[in-house]
Amino acid sequence: MGKLFGTNGVRGFANQDMNAELALRLGRSLGSYLKKGDTVLVGRDTRTSGPMLVAALSAGLQGAGVHVHDAGEVTTPALQYAVKTSKGRYAAGAVVTASHNPPEFNGIKFIDPDGTEMRSDKEDAIEAVFFGDRFRSVEWSEIGQGHYQPGVNAAYVEAILGKVDAEAIRRAKLTVVLDTSNGAGGHTAPYLLRKLGVHVITLNAQPDGTFPGHPSEPTPENVKDLVVATRAFGAHLGVVQDGDADRCVFVDEKGGYVDGNRTLALMAGFVVGQKHGGLVVTPVSSSGIVEEHVKARGGSVAYTRVGAPVVARYMLDHGAVVGGEENGGIIWPEFQHCRDASMTLAKVLELLATSGKPFSALLAELPSAAAVKKKVECPNDRKQKALDAFAKAHAKDRVDTTDGVKVYVAEGWVLVRPSGTEPIFRVYAESKTHEQAEALATKSLAEIREIIRTA
Numbered sequence: 001m002g003k004l005f006g007t008n009g010v011r012g013f014a015n016q017d018m019n020a021e022l023a024l025r026l027g028r029s030l031g032s033y034l035k036k037g038d039t040v041l042v043g044r045d046t047r048t049s050g051p052m053l054v055a056a057l058s059a060g061l062q063g064a065g066v067h068v069h070d071a072g073e074v075t076t077p078a079l080q081y082a083v084k085t086s087k088g089r090y091a092a093g094a095v096v097t098a099s100h101n102p103p104e105f106n107g108i109k110f111i112d113p114d115g116t117e118m119r120s121d122k123e124d125a126i127e128a129v130f131f132g133d134r135f136r137s138v139e140w141s142e143i144g145q146g147h148y149q150p151g152v153n154a155a156y157v158e159a160i161l162g163k164v165d166a167e168a169i170r171r172a173k174l175t176v177v178l179d180t181s182n183g184a185g186g187h188t189a190p191y192l193l194r195k196l197g198v199h200v201i202t203l204n205a206q207p208d209g210t211f212p213g214h215p216s217e218p219t220p221e222n223v224k225d226l227v228v229a230t231r232a233f234g235a236h237l238g239v240v241q242d243g244d245a246d247r248c249v250f251v252d253e254k255g256g257y258v259d260g261n262r263t264l265a266l267m268a269g270f271v272v273g274q275k276h277g278g279l280v281v282t283p284v285s286s287s288g289i290v291e292e293h294v295k296a297r298g299g300s301v302a303y304t305r306v307g308a309p310v311v312a313r314y315m316l317d318h319g320a321v322v323g324g325e326e327n328g329g330i331i332w333p334e335f336q337h338c339r340d341a342s343m344t345l346a347k348v349l350e351l352l353a354t355s356g357k358p359f360s361a362l363l364a365e366l367p368s369a370a371a372v373k374k375k376v377e378c379p380n381d382r383k384q385k386a387l388d389a390f391a392k393a394h395a396k397d398r399v400d401t402t403d404g405v406k407v408y409v410a411e412g413w414v415l416v417r418p419s420g421t422e423p424i425f426r427v428y429a430e431s432k433t434h435e436q437a438e439a440l441a442t443k444s445l446a447e448i449r450e451i452i453r454t455a
Ligand code: MG
Pocket: 099, 100, 242, 243, 244, 245, 246, 247
């Protein structure tokens, strides 16, 4: 049996591996897994292949006797919120998106009735239907019906207003430069900011699946216009959302790019401070500044394997107050258990408004750290032995085996993670400065090579 679902659903090149036939089969698989008469809420980002894939996916669902409500162009968190708050009306959600990938890609991600990314055991069951051709084909009289479901983006925006101190944000009279990367965020974030009384200047806010502005991954390379505009308009901050608006990255009022680890640390500290403690959840690959800052504010940190759905599930099971990844994906459990760029933006504005400090000054209060990423070759059949030996060699240190092996040493920490697809280890090293991180990585790479050689 093959493997269909990755960390974020099924992805591929539009009209090649991610084609209408695959979408149809995925629709038939999900539909056959669900009960006859169930309803699925379907939505998509702005990619040009989106309408075709939604049509095929919907046909597959309907042929299995499942009704389809089509939300149209929506952000991923807006669709997740609609599913979560449907009071059981939706047995599942499905988003056609390839997130931050280039425009020629697309993907399909399934959502559980509670609004989180679908549990992997359910995905496995759907895969079994897919690969076993165990599709349900209903009688003509039972074919699923469908209609357009407007208002998903608007309801999401309204709901965010109730989850932040909107009055404080309005009083602060903030100016924000917002870049929605020609993605689905153009349908939500500008309206949210306007309702929060923010003077908003938009870049690339027109939804356009060819992504004419810049690639939709929020890297330093792709925020150059945002940096220029933030400075030129004298804005309090600039923000860029990725293509499906679950992640966002900020620039401060001076135009400085804010690494996602620093945003996560800042916001986790803010929430823990507001709540006088609480649990923060993040993958083992995140910067130690998150733990340092959260602990200083009276909270605690739990680490998970890498992957936002894993973080979200852990947060749900352990009652965390906030969590997220180093890539700009922050999860706000009082709102919903998924990464959410507009909710993140609203909370950052709340922090700015209630602290009265410039964004750069708030960031300057964080501990400093620098991380480097390397890789080292290791045959797949020797990976486990090498990982065990690496952990054993550091028996005296704090060792975390949640995902690969992470060891805390005097200089900082080192994480060795096996790649799932290549015969390599990914090696992360973090220390106080970039030079120290490089030195730690060099030392650790030599140690790991020797361990692999003798494993
Ligand atoms: Mg995304």
